[in-house]
Amino acid sequence: MKYLNLLESMVNIDSGTGDTKGITKVSELIRPRLQDLGFSYEPVTAEDGSIHFLARRGTGKKVxxxxxxxxVFPTGTAVARKFNIKGDLALGPGVSDCKSGVTTIVGALEELSHRGWPDLEINCLFNSDEEISSPGSRGIIEKVAKDASAVLVVEPAEMENITVARKGIGRFTLRVFGKAAHAGSNYTDGCNAILELAHQIIKIQGLSRVDQGITLNVGTITGGVRPNIVPDYAMAEVDLRIVKPEQEDLILQELKEITGICKTPGTKTRLEGKITRPPMPSNALNLKLYEMIKAVGKKMGIELGAIESGGGSDANFTAALGIPTVDGLGPIGGGHHSEEEYMNISSLERRINLLAGFLKAFPEY
Incomplete structure (x- = not known):
């Protein structure tokens, strides 16, 4: 498959979040190919200094x-685990998430150049901080997406599906402050921050309403120095997931209220954090866009389904602006963020042709 060489070259370059040198190297693999197709291609610097890349060509409906x-992988991973193939699986760091998606975009546009360009203004944004919730690129994404008729996010697919909804994500840190003391001779003088954190964890987890799609997970805890010292500090990191925009204010108010009340005398708390990705609920706009893509797929012999994902992506941002958005347009893959990450090779060509076919047909919808 001719696009595997591009994917292999990208996978064999370390490009962890913050690795500007590596990310730029990956960008340089796709820049000349898009410029050869008539795209402008330029770096865009966010307010936090992170660098992202925008390509654009054509006029008409904006996509x-x-x-x-x-x-997510540290420097050195690409050398330790180079791109390799086992049967129908391509393996390597970032092979699916999301270098297969980048390959799909390049491939679809190259295929489209042979079929004839549609009357579209095609914008391609390749950002460099998605794995940390896109703090720098969010504003750029929202600016470029303005007035778009459709946003197509090319994250990896789950089977032959298109993602029409995603959960919103919050990240919080709860800090507990107490008073240190010798655990033997001055035990009663201390105020145990870890004890208070334990009470807080139970309360936080208790806010979850799985039946409503609201979950809170205390994922990490730290605290204390030695077992013979009453700890004066403890900390927990919390992941929050919601499915509806109206759940945000409710759960944030509850979280602030319960963490502001301490059961352990002499301790106090400080809650930090925010919603980093708004929820992307399934709605008429997203479903209509999905149905268009599904119709294109059917003509190609691909039966596509619609799914809702518990994870977040940059699709959350554009969907929250009321722009028709779907995700999961990349090749089928799995094992993300692990040594087992893979992409189904046979799905790459299908997804390239699906994206090219949709872009070709979209002006008619």
């Missing part, structure tokens, strides 16, 4: 294609 260049 935004999104995929990220960064991975």
């Amino acid at each position: 935004l294609l999104l995929a990220h260049l960064d991975t």
Whole structure:
């Protein structure tokens, strides 16, 4: 498959979030290919200094294609686990999330150049901080997406599905402050921050309403120095997931209220954090866009389904602006963020042709 060489070259470059040198190297693999197709291609610097890349060509209905260049893996991973193939699986760091998506965009546009360009203004944004919730690129994404008729996010697919909804994500840190003391000779003088954190954890977890799609997970805890010292500090990191915009204010108010009340005398708390990705509920706009893509797929012999994902992506941002948005347009893959990450090779060509076919047909819808 001719696009595997591009994917292999990208996977064999470390491009963890914050690795500007590596991310730029990956960008340089796709820049000349898009410029050869008549796209402008330029770096865009966010307010926090992070660098992202925007390509644009054509006039007409505006479409935004999104995929990220960064991975979760540290420098050295690409050398230790180079791109390799086992049967129908391509393996390597970031091979699916999301370098297969970048490859899909490049491939679809190259295929489209042979079929004839549609009357579209095609924008491609390749950001470099998606794996940390896109703090720098969010504003750029929202600016470029303005007035778009559709946003297509090319994250990896789950089977032959298109993602029409995603959960919103919040990240919080709860800090507990107490008073240190010798655990033997001055035990009663101390105020145990870890004890208070334990009470807080039970309350936080108790806010989850799984039947409503609201979950809170205390994922990490730290605290204390030695077992013979009453700890004066403890900390927990919390992941929050919601499915509806109206749940945000409710759960944030509850979280602030319960963490503001301490059961352990002499301790106090400080809650930090926010919603980092708004929820992307399934709605008529997203479903209509999905139905268009489904119709294109059917003509190609691909039966596509619609799914809702518990994870977040940059699709959350554009959907929250009321722009028709779907996700999961990349090849089928799995094992993300692990040594087992893979992409189904046979799905790459299908997804390239699906994206090219939709872009070709979209002006008629």
